[in-house]
Amino acid sequence: MDNFSYKNTTQIHFGKGQISKIKDEIPSDARVLITYGGGSIKKNGVLDQVQTALAGVTYFEFGGIEPNPHFETLMKAVEIVKKENITYILAVGGGSVIDGSKFIAAAALYPNDPWEIIQTYGAKVTSALPLGCVLTLAATGSEMNKGAVITKAETKDKLFFFSDHVQPRFSVLDPETTFSLPPRQTGNGVVDSFVHVVEQYVTYPVNGKVQDRFAEGLLLNLIEDGPKALENPTDYDVRANLMWTATLALNGLIATGVPADWATHMIGQEITGLYGLDHAQTLAVVQPAVWIYKKEQKKAKLLQYADRVWDLREGDEESRVMAAIENTRQFFEKMGVPTRLSAYGLDASIIDAVVAKLEAHGHVNLGEHGDITAADVKEILKLAL
Numbered sequence: 001m002d003n004f005s006y007k008n009t010t011q012i013h014f015g016k017g018q019i020s021k022i023k024d025e026i027p028s029d030a031r032v033l034i035t036y037g038g039g040s041i042k043k044n045g046v047l048d049q050v051q052t053a054l055a056g057v058t059y060f061e062f063g064g065i066e067p068n069p070h071f072e073t074l075m076k077a078v079e080i081v082k083k084e085n086i087t088y089i090l091a092v093g094g095g096s097v098i099d100g101s102k103f104i105a106a107a108a109l110y111p112n113d114p115w116e117i118i119q120t121y122g123a124k125v126t127s128a129l130p131l132g133c134v135l136t137l138a139a140t141g142s143e144m145n146k147g148a149v150i151t152k153a154e155t156k157d158k159l160f161f162f163s164d165h166v167q168p169r170f171s172v173l174d175p176e177t178t179f180s181l182p183p184r185q186t187g188n189g190v191v192d193s194f195v196h197v198v199e200q201y202v203t204y205p206v207n208g209k210v211q212d213r214f215a216e217g218l219l220l221n222l223i224e225d226g227p228k229a230l231e232n233p234t235d236y237d238v239r240a241n242l243m244w245t246a247t248l249a250l251n252g253l254i255a256t257g258v259p260a261d262w263a264t265h266m267i268g269q270e271i272t273g274l275y276g277l278d279h280a281q282t283l284a285v286v287q288p289a290v291w292i293y294k295k296e297q298k299k300a301k302l303l304q305y306a307d308r309v310w311d312l313r314e315g316d317e318e319s320r321v322m323a324a325i326e327n328t329r330q331f332f333e334k335m336g337v338p339t340r341l342s343a344y345g346l347d348a349s350i351i352d353a354v355v356a357k358l359e360a361h362g363h364v365n366l367g368e369h370g371d372i373t374a375a376d377v378k379e380i381l382k383l384a385l
């Protein structure tokens with residue numbers, strides 16, 4: 001196991017009815033900006049619960065944060081923060097609303113052009129407004145981590161930043177808020193969580209037994225409960241297990257002391273930026289292709305994955321590896337997330353544009369060995385057609 005230092009400071013309030021805990025978390029004299037997306041929280045009653053919890057506290061609202069949140073939209077919220085002397089941001093929504101709110105929290109106090117936050121990966125952020133979250137979509141882990149992904153619509157640049165200052169102070173995880181998710185977003189959430197786990201697990205062995213078995217447990221939960229959430233969207237226990245699985249998949253815990261890949265996320269991010277596919281759709285397409293391309297280097301972990309996650313013990317090593325990759329692909333398809341670029345109307349003509357964006361962003365030398373070059377990405381995308 002590699003050396004590591006680990007801290008996670010987000011207070012979690014998990015379970016039904018926990019939205020009421022907001023009142024214990026936010027100071028009564030705060031001036032709060034509630035941030036949200038396209039309006040799902042108005043239809044499913046989550047906004048009502050939040051407003052009830054904030055009774056007696058001064059709050060403002062900013063809606064319209066789109067999926068893959070736009071820098072341009074978020075800067076409008078920053079104006080409100082400054083004009084109304086906001087002291088606390090309360091994000092109510094999925095990963096896009098939470099990520100966007102992390103950016104708002106940092107940008108409001110940033111002395112220079114806020115796009116610099118993204119260009120410097122958050123390294124120059126020295127402060128941010130406090131942020132609390134009410135999560136409504138189990139997927140990204142943003143509710144318990146310090147990362148955010150922001151898109152500049154004007155240039156189609158989708159990029160991430162990290163800062164300790166935007167780590168949520170608290171997050172409410174009430175599984176009932178996810179009952180209203182449409183099947184597409186339920187599927188996306190399961191696939192995104194799954195790929196978060198495997199990007200930190202299907203690398204090379206370092207004898208991190210805790211991390212490996214933890215990762216395998218999370219994957220087994222997703223395989224078991226993901227399809228059940230599609231069949232019965234209001235099954236509380238299913239939603240609860242998926243929600244906690246998604247959070248633990250990307251709150252830094254399983255990343256401790258082990259290598260990480262992230263090539264799939266880096267390539268997928270450019271596909272969303274350029275062509276607007278949902279985040280998880282890009283992952284479902286790219287992940288199997290990365291594994292096929294890198295199957296020799298990843299063999300030890302792919303065999304472990306085949307054995308412990310898919311119970312594949314018959315046949316030679318090559319056939320077990322390929323069967324595990326195929327099972328993964330079928331699982332994504334079962335969750336309603338197609339695994340080929342062609343299913344989204346894309347063909348080989350996108351390959352050069354995706355690679356050009358990766359190069360422009362300096363995102364070359366990907367993967368756990370840093371050896372996936374631009375030329376390799378072209379081959380990977382050919383496998384994803």
Ligand code: NZQ
Pocket residue numbers: 036037038039040041044065066067068069093094095096097099136137138139140141142145147148149177178179180181182185188189192250265279
């Ligand atoms: O906008 P509203 O009306 O709320 O509708 C949203 C949106 O259309 C809807 N939705 C959310 N909760 C709902 C609901 N609809 C009904 N009932 C509910 N309870 O779902 C749609 C998608 O929402 P979005 O927030 O975009 O989805 P997700 O949580 O998958 O977030 C995706 C974003 O997170 C980034 C992605 O790149 C993408 O921009 N990621 C953030 C990460 C992080 N911060 O650590 C890591 C991830 O790898 C990922 O990159």
Ligand code: ZN
Pocket residue numbers: 140192196265279
């Ligand atoms: Zn992701």
